[in-house]
Amino acid sequence: MKYELIVIGGGPAGLAAAVSAYQNGLRRIAIIERDLQAGGILNQCIHNGFGLHRFHEELSGPEYAGRFIDMLPGTSIQLFTDTMGLEITKDKRVHCVSAKQGYQVYEAESIVLAMGCRERTRGAIGIPGDRPSGVFTAGAAQRYLNIEGYMVGRRVLILGSGDIGLIMARRMTLEGAKVLACVEVMPYSCGLSRNIAQCLNDFDIPLYLSHTVTDIRMKNGRLSGCTVSRVDEKRMPVPGTEMDFDCDTLLLSVGLIPENELTRSAGIEIDRRTNGPVVHENMETQMEGVFACGNVVHVHDLVDYVSAESERAGRAAAQYVLNGEASGECITLRNGACVSYTVPQLIRPDNVEKAAEVFFRVNRIFSASRVSVYSNDQLIAQYKREHMAPGEMERIQLPKALLDKADGEITVACEEA
C-alpha cells in the first residue's frame, strides 16, 4: 500500500499534521505511533494550562490530545498504535514493526517526522557519585505517578527548573511528598514564569539558582542524600559551598533533546543548535517531501505552538503531494547576538504567502529590549520586547515584502533597548 503521507509519531505534533493534511486534500494518510494510544506525552500531563491559545480555554494534557484524537474518526486517517518506526530510507519507505502487523515496509509520497523529544539524563550531565535507585528523569517519574499510580519517593530534590520538573514539584507535594528544593545550574530559571509561581512559590519550595548537584549517595541500594554546591560563572562548583540534602529521590529536569534517530537514518541534515532537522518556512527538511514539526524540530514551551507548527507541516505535505515541490531562491537565517537558534533555518520567499513566522530563543535574560533583523549588515526590521528569557520561546513575523528585499541571508539579533 502506498500512502500519500506517513506521519511518524501520534503525539500532538503528528495528530495535528495528519488532520491538517486531510483537511488540505490528502486521503491516504497513516500515523505510526509506538505507544498503545495516541496523544504522546500529553497523556501523562494531567495538570491544566493547555490550549489557552489554541482553544481559548484551559485543558488538561489528555483533554487537549483528545480534541485532536476526536477529529480522526471523521477522516480516512489510519492510526497504527503499538507500532515502532525502525528506519526511513531515502526513497521514503518506512520500516515498522508491531506485534499485530509484524514487520512492515510502507511506501510514502511524503513523510512528516513528529517523534518528539526525550529527557537529558544523569549520564548526559555527568553527575558523579553512587548509582542508587531513586534517580529519575522528571518525565519518567510523571509517568509512574500519573499513568501507573505509584509514588517514586517521599523526600524529593529536583535538579533543573525545566517545566516538567516544576510541574512534578507541585504534583509530588500534592501527593504528600516533601519537596526539599529545586536546584538550577543557570543564574535564571529555565521554566515558564507561571510554573515558577504556581509550582514552587505557592508551595514554599526554595529555588537555588546557580547551584547544582555534585554528589549522589546510596544506602542499601536507594538514594540516601545529595550534595548541592554553588557554581561560578563557568558553571563549575565552588568548593566550600556544599549543602547536604537528606532525600530518597532526585528528579532531573535538565533539558530535552529532539529524538532524531530516524531522521539521521534517512540522512537528513541536523542543526547542531536545535538538535533537530534543518527546516524551511513550510517545515520541509532538506529532503524533498519530508517534513518535520513539534519537539522533534525544536523544543517548545507550549503545545499550542506545536499544533500550529504541525498544521503548517501537514498543509505543506498536502501541497507537496498535490502540487509538487516548492521552489525558489532560499534565504539562510543566521543567529546574531544572543540568539541561540532560529526555526526555520531556511526561507523560500516565493513560498511565503503573507509572512513567515520565525521562532527563536535568546541565551540570556533581557528586560526592555529589541529584536533586530539584518540582511547583509543592513537593518531591515526591528521588534520591541518588554522581557525575554531563555526559558520562553520568542517569535517574530517577517512580512513577504521584507523577505523579497533580503539578499541571500537574514540575521536575527537581540540587544538591550
Next chain:
Amino acid sequence: MYDVAIVGCGVIGAAAAYYLSMYDLKILVLEKENDIAMGATRANSAIIHAGYDPEPGTLMARLNVRGCEMAKDLCYKLSVPYRQCGSLVLAFSAAEDETVKMLYDRGVQNGVKGMMILTAEEVHEMEPQVSDQVTSALYAPSAGIVNPWEYALAFAEVAVLNGVELYRNSEVTDIRKTEKGFEINAGKNTFESRFVINSAGVDSAFVHEMVADRSFTVKPSKGSYYLMDKCECARANHVLFQCPSEKGKGVLVSPTVHGNLIVGPDAEPSKDMHRVNTTAASLSYVKSAAAKSVPGIDYRNAIRNFAGMRANTDQSDFVIGFAAPGFLDLAGIKSPGLTSAPAIGEEAVKLLKEAGLELVPKVSPVQTRKKLRFKELSEDEKCAAIAKNPLYGRVICRCETITEGEIVDAIRSPIPPVSVDGIKRRAGTGMGRCQGGFCGPRVLEILARELEIDPKQVLKDQAGSYILADETKTGGMRV
C-alpha cells in the same frame, strides 16, 4: 554433600562452574548478591587482551594468551557479543617507543601472534582521530572486545542447565573444615562440600582466611569510566591503550560491542572495596588523560559514568592454588582477568583433578547457548520471529530496539533476573541514550507481570534498591 562449592559468581566463578558442569559432579555456586556478575565483572573495560602485558612466565601471561585464544569460539558458541577489533598501544615519546618495543618482545615470549610495530603514519591511517603527537604503536590483531556480564551469564546459565545449583542472596559467612570436606554457612543455609573454590573477587582474602592463614591482601583499586553515545563511536576503531606505567595500563579509548565508545579507567586506591562511586576528580582525570590519545571526544555525548573495583592484591600475579587441602583460591584476579576467565576455569578443573576430584564426563552436557537479538535479524527473520511470538513485534527499549519478546526470554532464562538492571544485563534494555527513561516503567511492569509480584517489589538493582515507594492517593489509571 556437594563435590564442589564455588564461592562468588563473577566471570571467574561462572567460568569454573561452566567447565566443571561438563562432568558428573554435584556443584554448588554461592553468590551474595541477588544476581551474578555484580562485582568487577559488570564494571570494567570489557577488553579481551592479546597478552603482551604480563611478565613472561607468570600465570597471568599463560592464562591471558590462552583466554584470548579461546574467546572467539566460546563467544560464538555461547552467543556472547564479541568482536576481534585488535588493539593499539600508543607511544608519545622516544622513551615510550622503547616501551612499545619491549611490549612486542614480551608478547613474542608470551606467544601472542600477529603483532606489529606501526609508524605514526600507519597509526593515523588506521585511527584518523588519534592525536598527532603519537610516535609509534604496538598493534595486536588478536585483541578484542566482549560483553563481560553476558560472558559470565552465558557460563553460569549453561552451568545451571547442566545441573549446577546456584544460590543467590547467599553470602558466605563461615567455612569450617570437616572430616569429609567443608561446612559452609551461606545466607540462612548450611552446605557441605568436598572441595571449595574461592572466586569471591574483592572479598576473596576474607573467604581465604576462613580456612587458612593470610597469604595475600586485597588492595582494591577503583577505576572510573565514561560511556559515550553511539554518535561518538567513530573516535576509535581499535582498543587504544597508552603505554603502561607503574599505575597500570592507563586510560583507554575503545569501541564497545554495543557500538558505543568507552573511555577510562583511572586507578584510585580504595578504602571501601564495596563502594563504586565516581567522583568529580576521577571523571575529570579520565577526560584529560584520554585527550592525550583522542583529543576530539565530545563529553556532551556521554550517556553514563560508572566505576568498577579491581580485585588487586599485594601479589604481582593471580593468586591461583590450594590454600588448604581441598580449598582452591582463584583470587586476586585483576586485569587481564576477564580475558583469562575461561582459561582459569579450565585451570580450576585441572587443579581439582590433580587434588583427587574424579572427573567423569557427562553423557551429553549442554555446551552452547542461543539468544535471539531482534535488531540483528534480517527482515525475513524478523517477520518469522514475530509470526512465532508476537511479543518480538513490540519494541520496548526504543534506543536499542529491544522487544518485549526478548525481555520475556530474559525473565524465563535459567537464571531469572529480579531487577530492572538484571533485565538490562540480559536483554540490553536501558543501555542506550535515554538510559531507561522511556522503557524503565514498561520493563518494571513486564517484570512484575511475569514474576507475578507487586510492582512495588521490583528492584532497580541490588537488594534494597526499590523503585516505587508507595501508591498515589488515587492509584492512577489502575482504578
